[in-house]
Amino acid sequence: MHEQLDDAINHCYLSEIAVDHLKAIFGERIPNRPDLVKAHAAAAAAVVAAPAIISPAPSVGRSTSG
Numbered sequence: 001m002h003e004q005l006d007d008a009i010n011h012c013y014l015s016e017i018a019v020d021h022l023k024a025i026f027g028e029r030i031p032n033r034p035d036l037v038k039a040h041a042a043a044a045a046a047v048v049a050a051p052a053i054i055s056p057a058p059s060v061g062r063s064t065s066g
Helices: 002-010 015-029 041-049
Strands: none
Touching (some): 002 015
8 A cells, every 4th residue: 555655646747647546545535636636747847848968978998907
């Protein structure tokens, strides 16, 4: 139950899915109100909206073994 609750609270990016997880755990005691759930979708959208930063490959010096 602890793992399912952690998934619903910390790992759902859509509020509808979070409510579904909570309803599966607690049953009909949880109302079907996704508008009351704050999901992490804003963070995911911010990552997708940021442009990719292209950096050069690091320069690795020559080495010998032995």
